[in-house]
Amino acid sequence: MxxxxxxxxxxxxxxxxxxxxxxxxxxxxxxxxxxxxxxxxxxxxxxxxxxxxxxxxxxxxxxxxxxxxxxxxxxxxxxxxxxxxxxxxxxxxxxxxxxxxxxxxxxxxxxxxxxxxxxxxKQRDDDWEDKDGNPLVREINIEMQILPCPRITNFRPRIDGNWAKENTNLDPSTKLISSGMNNEIFIEDVANNDTYSLYDLAYRLDSKANGEYGDLSHTETFQEAYFLNNGLRLKMLSYEVDFFRQKPIINPINIDFSKELVGVIEYLHKGSSTAIFKDRIIKDWK
The missing domain is CATH 3.40.1350.10 (Trna Endonuclease; Chain: A, domain 1)
Incomplete structure (x- = not known):
């Protein structure tokens, strides 16, 4: 005592x-x-x-x-x-x-x-069993696999020079500068009625990796497509893209409800009990 x-x-x-x-x-x-x-x-x-x-x-x-x-x-x-x-x-x-x-x-x-x-x-092991002895959910273990989006490290569009010569006033003797965020540079795939940004492309590259990780590359050719950036629209024959694909991040999660159970009150005159958790109270616990 x-x-x-x-x-x-x-x-x-x-x-x-x-x-x-x-x-x-x-x-x-x-x-x-x-x-x-x-x-x-x-x-x-x-x-x-x-x-x-x-x-x-x-x-x-x-x-x-x-x-x-x-x-x-x-x-x-x-x-x-x-x-x-x-x-x-x-x-x-x-x-x-x-x-x-x-x-x-x-x-x-x-x-x-x-x-x-x-x-x-305090709690006992049998608090985690129902009146028939069947186990209640006491602990949950989750293995969360986080799949990082591939990261584009280099993007090389192949422009149709003949089309550019016939349809634009670009001077082939000068260096063309195209800049912008990855959500500001677009690919317009006319043949497939699909327009997407380099930001979107990064997510799509996951399916092009064939299950591999690390430094990878991918080439895409088009029937008719255009490179779009800041009002510039150039016909594109294909592109090559280098990207890095990280391995999944494994994050184990353990949820132990028993750590939240502070104590139990049994009412002998009523034949019932109440469980007091840190954040809630469950009457008629058993």
Whole structure:
């Protein structure tokens, strides 16, 4: 048996998360107090591990929880002690919490005195099984394969010189400069009714790699196609393109739901349990 302080905080954190999730808590800030001292009808100061209260429809509801971090089942004497502490304090709802369980006599005595019994604990392996023993999804492993787009390193269009001579005023003695972003330089494939940029071409090259990686090249010939850039339109016979194709990036992903499960509250009087996760609460967990 420990001094119980860590367990009291554990119970408090789970119960606070549960209270915060309730609809009536959206309008009321309910705070759980630890080591709450209450004066009974005879002026005797009684101390309880946890206490909270709230008002609903003009009625104040008060609850106390006694927390026992026992390795063995709670005996009837502990229930008797709680009954003695709460008998002379009106309108107080007593609750008992432990991590292991209760002796049969303790359960019977608690039921007769309307004391709710809780088992508040860390998760167990059987929490990840349904009532029939079938496994629940506890962990998911994903191997994500990221396929980087091929990167064009050189693009060499072959222009139809005869067409350019007959259809443009370009001076063959001067150097033609064509520049632009890869989404500003286009190939117009008239025969196939297809127009695409060098940016688009980079994605298409993936299917031209024949499963190879590294520095690769590809040649495409046309029946009728044009090179388009900044108002320039030149008939193109073919192009050669050099590109680099990187191997897939393997990124293993592990999703372990058990790491998100903070604790479980079993309600013996209802025969149900609630799972408290870091980001959500699942009632009727089992």
């Amino acid at each position: 420990s001094d119980g302080k860590d367990y009291e905080k554990f119970v408090k954190d789970l119960q606070q998360a549960l209270l915060d999730s309730e609809k009536f808590s959206e309008q009321k800030n309910i705070e759980i107090e630890a080591n709450k001292k209450i004066i009974d009808n005879f002026g005797i100061e009684r101390e309880f591990d946890l206490y909270w209260e709230y008002e609903l429809a003009g009625v104040t509801y008060k609850t106390v929880i006694e927390c026992k971090d026992y390795a063995s089942r709670v005996s009837i004497e502990k229930i008797d002690a709680l009954i003695g502490k709460t008998r002379d304090i009106p309108d107080l709802k007593p609750v008992f919490a432990t991590k292991t369980g209760y002796q049969s006599g303790a359960e019977a005595k608690a039921k007769a005195n309307r004391i709710d019994l809780l088992i508040v604990r």
